Amino acid sequence: MTRRALALVLLVIAAVIFVSLVVPARRDRGAAEKEYALARAERHRLRVRLADLDRRTSEEQGATAADGAAAVRALRRAALQATKGLEVSGVSVSSTASEQGAIAARGQLVAEGGFVDALRLTRRLAAPSSGLLLQRVSLGVAGRAVRVEANTFILREVQ
Numbered sequence: 001m002t003r004r005a006l007a008l009v010l011l012v013i014a015a016v017i018f019v020s021l022v023v024p025a026r027r028d029r030g031a032a033e034k035e036y037a038l039a040r041a042e043r044h045r046l047r048v049r050l051a052d053l054d055r056r057t058s059e060e061q062g063a064t065a066a067d068g069a070a071a072v073r074a075l076r077r078a079a080l081q082a083t084k085g086l087e088v089s090g091v092s093v094s095s096t097a098s099e100q101g102a103i104a105a106r107g108q109l110v111a112e113g114g115f116v117d118a119l120r121l122t123r124r125l126a127a128p129s130s131g132l133l134l135q136r137v138s139l140g141v142a143g144r145a146v147r148v149e150a151n152t153f154i155l156r157e158v159q
Contacts, residue, residue: 055129068097071104075154078131079109082124088113088148105155106135118146125150 035072072095075131095107111121122137124130135151 068099068105071154072097072107074131075107075152077103078154079107079125079150079152082109082121082130082132083111086113086117086121088117088121089145103153104155106151109150109152110148112142112145112147114148118148121148122150125152 010129037147062067075095079095080091083091091109091111093107095105097105099155109125111118113121118139122139125132125137126134132154135153137148140147142148
């Protein structure tokens with residue numbers, strides 16, 4: 001009989017431990033999962049909003065510019081913005097203002113990086129949100145890296 005009583009006591013202890021530790025942990029896990037889902041949804045919403053604000057800023061800042069200096073600054077800013085977050089090196093941007101015609105500024109971006117980063121850079125430069133118009137893009141091999149040369153321009157603001 002003592003073995004049965006001992007087994008019953010151990011069973012009661014195990015049930016108490018289960019109820020006092022495991023049940024609250026499951027409840028906390030469920031709450032954490034809900035909080036994580038809310039955080040992911042918020043992150044997605046903020047990314048969409050940031051992309052929209054970046055697009056608006058690009059459109060406002062310099063898809064077109066009235067004077068040459070502002071056009072050169074807008075072109076350089078847009079070209080450098082395209083390289084942000086990419087593993088590219090040897091980045092150089094040259095730009096000049098145009099006094100007449102529809103083109104406000106011309107520029108050239110040269111950068112070297114891995115194949116994937118080079119393609120991402122060209123995609124960013126070609127995106128309408130960059131505010132740049134591409135005249136020519138060339139990809140070449142530079143040692144173990146891919147060299148990107150992009151000739152770009154910005155149109156003059158129509159008044």
